[in-house]
Amino acid sequence: MSTPTSIPEERLLPAAGGSDPRPLAAPTTSVNPIQRDHATTIFEKGAPGRRSFVAPDSGVPEVALDEILPAKLRRATPARLPEVTESELVRHYVRLSRRNFDLDTGFYPLGSCTMKHNPRLHERVTALPGHARLHPLQSPERSQGALALMHGLERQLAEVSGLPHVCLQPSAGSHGELAGVLLARAYHEARGETRTKVLTPDTAHGTNPATVTMAGLEVVKVATNPDGGVDLDDLRAKADDQVALIMLTNPNTLGIFDPNIEEIASIVHGVGGVLYYDGANLNAIMGITRPGDMGFDIVHFNLHKSFTQPHGGGGPGSGPIAVSDRISPYLPLPVIRREPLASANGNAPATEGFEGFRYSLVEHADAVPEGAPGSKSIGKLRGFQGNYGCFVRSYTYITSLGAEGLRDASEIAVLNANYLLAKLQELGVREHLPLAFGTRCMHEFVLSGGPMKRELGVKTLDLAKRLLDHGFHPPTVYFPLLVDEALLVEPVETEAKETLDAFAEAIAEILREAVEDPTIAQNAPYSTPVRRLDEAKAAKQPVIRQPLG
Amino acid sequence: MADASYPEDLKYHPEHDWARVDGDTAVFGITWYAQDALGEVVFFDPPEVGATVTKDESYAEIESVKAVSDVVAPLSGEIIEVNGVLEDGPEAINEDPYDGGWLVKVRLTDTSEVEALLDRDAYVATLS
Numbered sequence: 001m002s003t004p005t006s007i008p009e010e011r012l013l014p015a016a017g018g019s020d021p022r023p024l025a026a027p028t029t030s031v032n033p034i035q036r037d038h039a040t041t042i043f044e045k046g047a048p049g050r051r052s053f054v055a056p057d058s059g060v061p062e063v064a065l066d067e068i069l070p071a072k073l074r075r076a077t078p079a080r081l082p083e084v085t086e087s088e089l090v091r092h093y094v095r096l097s098r099r100n101f102d103l104d105t106g107f108y109p110l111g112s113c114t115m116k117h118n119p120r121l122h123e124r125v126t127a128l129p130g131h132a133r134l135h136p137l138q139s140p141e142r143s144q145g146a147l148a149l150m151h152g153l154e155r156q157l158a159e160v161s162g163l164p165h166v167c168l169q170p171s172a173g174s175h176g177e178l179a180g181v182l183l184a185r186a187y188h189e190a191r192g193e194t195r196t197k198v199l200t201p202d203t204a205h206g207t208n209p210a211t212v213t214m215a216g217l218e219v220v221k222v223a224t225n226p227d228g229g230v231d232l233d234d235l236r237a238k239a240d241d242q243v244a245l246i247m248l249t250n251p252n253t254l255g256i257f258d259p260n261i262e263e264i265a266s267i268v269h270g271v272g273g274v275l276y277y278d279g280a281n282l283n284a285i286m287g288i289t290r291p292g293d294m295g296f297d298i299v300h301f302n303l304h305k306s307f308t309q310p311h312g313g314g315g316p317g318s319g320p321i322a323v324s325d326r327i328s329p330y331l332p333l334p335v336i337r338r339e340p341l342a343s344a345n346g347n348a349p350a351t352e353g354f355e356g357f358r359y360s361l362v363e364h365a366d367a368v369p370e371g372a373p374g375s376k377s378i379g380k381l382r383g384f385q386g387n388y389g390c391f392v393r394s395y396t397y398i399t400s401l402g403a404e405g406l407r408d409a410s411e412i413a414v415l416n417a418n419y420l421l422a423k424l425q426e427l428g429v430r431e432h433l434p435l436a437f438g439t440r441c442m443h444e445f446v447l448s449g450g451p452m453k454r455e456l457g458v459k460t461l462d463l464a465k466r467l468l469d470h471g472f473h474p475p476t477v478y479f480p481l482l483v484d485e486a487l488l489v490e491p492v493e494t495e496a497k498e499t500l501d502a503f504a505e506a507i508a509e510i511l512r513e514a515v516e517d518p519t520i521a522q523n524a525p526y527s528t529p530v531r532r533l534d535e536a537k538a539a540k541q542p543v544i545r546q547p548l549g
Numbered sequence: 550m551a552d553a554s555y556p557e558d559l560k561y562h563p564e565h566d567w568a569r570v571d572g573d574t575a576v577f578g579i580t581w582y583a584q585d586a587l588g589e590v591v592f593f594d595p596p597e598v599g600a601t602v603t604k605d606e607s608y609a610e611i612e613s614v615k616a617v618s619d620v621v622a623p624l625s626g627e628i629i630e631v632n633g634v635l636e637d638g639p640e641a642i643n644e645d646p647y648d649g650g651w652l653v654k655v656r657l658t659d660t661s662e663v664e665a666l667l668d669r670d671a672y673v674a675t676l677s
C-alpha cells in the first residue's frame with residue numbers, strides 16, 4: 001500500500017465546532033522553525049572553533065600539561081565535541097523538546113502509567129537549595145532535614161499502604177518489584193524452604209514476569225475469569241507448597257477491582273505463599289482501601305505515577321516498598337533510625353537533629369536488633385538512598401493533599417474513567433470498540449479493537465496513530481495481552497471534562513472516518529514530525545550509533 | 550502479508566499451532582491467525598537441534614512488535630531441524646506461515662498423539 005505524501009481535501013479534519021476544514025499537514029509554503037530543523041544531531045551543527053563561552057582567567061599559575069598528565073595517557077586527537085554557540089545549543093534542544101508530545105502540551109491517557117499533572121509547587125520545593133544542593137556524601141549529621149523528610153515519607157507511605165515498614169531505595173517500579181520478590185525469596189529461604197513458583201495472573205502488570213525471571217524464580221500464569229478477576233479454580237489448582245508468592249495488581253490492568261481479594265489472600269496464605277501487590281494502579285484506591293488490609297505482605301509504589309513526578313522519559317523514578325512485620329527483617333539497608341534528641345547521645349542534648357529528633361542511617365545488619373527491620377537484610381539495592389528529588393515531590397504532594405485530598409484524587413480518577421467510558425458508549429463506539437470486560441471500571445478501562453480490525457480493517461495501532469493527528473497522545477496499545485487489539489485508557493483525575501469530551505469525540509470521528517475510508521487511519525499520522533515508524537525494522541536492525549564522520 | 554488460510558492437510562492445536570505429519574516426523578509452525586494476532590515478527594528464538602519438546606508445552610519464543618510469545622508444541626518429540634531462514638528473515642512467519650515460515654522439524658515420540666489434534670474445520674470453528 002502506498003503512503004500518501006499529501007492529503008486529499010476531503011480527508012481534512014474539520015475544525016472543532018465548525019465546518020471549516022483544517023489541513024492536517026501545513027502547506028509547504030509555510031514552514032515553521034521546527035519543520036525547517038531537519039533531523040540533525042548536535043554534532044552536525046556549528047563550525048570548528050565556535051564556542052558557547054569564554055573561559056575566564058583561572059587566577060592560578062599555569063602548569064605545563066606534560067608535568068601533570070604524561071602524553072601517553074592523553075588522547076592523540078581532540079574529542080569531537082559539538083562546537084556551537086549558546087543560541088544554537090538552546091535552539092537545538094528546545095526544538096527537539098517541541099517535537100515531543102508531553103503532558104504539559106496535551107492529554108496523555110497512557111493506561112497504567114498515571115500521567116497526572118505535576119503541580120508546580122513540587123518543583124519550587126524541590127529547587128530549594130537545601131534539597132537541590134544536598135550532596136549524597138553529606139554526613140547524616142548535616143542532613144537531618146533530608147532524613148526527617150525521608151522518614152516522614154516512609155510513614156506516609158506506610159499509612160497509604162496499610163503496611164508498617166517502608167524502604168525508599170528502589171529507583172523505579174520494576175526495581176521495587178525486584179526488591180519485593182527478593183524479599184519473599186529471602187523470607188522462605190530463612191525458613192529453610194526453597195520455593196520457586198510465582199503465580200502471575202495474565203492481568204498483572206506487564207513487568208511482573210520479567211521481574212520473576214530476573215529474581216531466578218519461575219512464572220506460573222493464572223487465568224482470568226469472565227468478570228476480569230482471578231480465576232479462583234485455576235488459582236486453587238496451581239497453589240501448592242512450591243509457591244513463593246503471587247504478584248497481583250488490584251485493580252488489575254483491565255481496570256477492574258477484584259472483589260475476591262480476601263479469598264485469593266486466603267488461598268495463597270493457606271499454602272504458605274506471600275502476597276505481593278504491584279502498585280501500578282494504586283491511583284484508583286488511595287485513601288479508600290489499603291493493600292495491607294486486603295492481606296498483602298509486600299507493596300511497591302510508583303512515586304512517579306501515583307504521587308506525581310515528571311515521568312515517561314526513562315527516569316528518574318522511584319519505587320519504594322512497604323512490607324508487613326514478617327517480611328521486615330529482610331529489608332534493604334541502610335534503614336533510617338529516628339530517636340528523640342534527649343536520648344540520642346546519653347547526656348547533653350545534642351544541638352543537631354530536626355524538630356526534636358535525631359536521624360541516623362543504620363548501615364549494617366549487626367547494628368539492628370534481632371527481628372527488627374533490616375536485621376537479616378538482603379543487602380543494598382543501589383548507591384546512596386534513592387532518588388531524593390522524587391521523595392521531595394511526593395512528600396510535598398501527600399502533605400499538601402492530606403488524607404482527604406488523596407482520597408479525592410482517587411475518586412475523581414475513577415469518576416473520570418467511568419465518565420469517559422460512558423461518553424464513548426454514548427457516541428456509539430461500542431460496535432467497533434467494545435469494553436473488554438464488565439460494564440464499569442476503576443481508574444482505567446480496556447477497549448477491544450477486535451471488531452474494528454475485522455470489520456473496518458483498522459487496527460488499534462492505526463487508531464492510536466490517527467489520535468496523534470487530533471492532538472492526543474494515544475492510550476496504551478496491545479496490553480494487556482489477553483484482550484484482542486487492546487486499547488488501555490487511563491484518563492487520570494487532573495483532566496477537565498472538556499478534554500475528556502474532546503478525546504471521546506476524536507475516537508468517534510476516527511471510527512466514522514474509517515467506515516468511509518480505512519486508509520486514512522491506516523496511513524496516519526500526517527501531522528507529526530515523523531510519519532509512521534517501521535517498528536519491525538527498528539527491532540530487527542537497530543541503529544544505535546551515529547558515526548561522527 | 551498473505552490472506553487468511555488454513556490448509557486442509559495440516560493438523561491444528563488450539564494454541565494456534567499446526568503440524569504437518571509425515572510418518573514419524575512432523576513440521577511445526579504457527580497458524581495464519583497466530584501470526585496476524587502477533588503482528589510483525591522480528592525475532593524467532595528456536596530450540597537446539599536434539600532438544601526434547603513436549604506436547605502442550607512451550608518450546609520456542611516468537612518476538613513481534615507487540616510482545617514476546619511462547620510457542621506451544623502440538624506434539625512431543627525431538628528437534629531434528631530448525632528453519633535457518635528465520636534467523637535473518639523472521640518475517641517469513643508473517644508472509645508464508647505454512648511453507649517458508651515453518652519453525653522446526655521433529656521426530657515424534659508418540660504418533661498416536663496426532664489423534665488429539667484438530668482438523669482444519671474444527672480449528673477454524675475455535676476462531677469464531
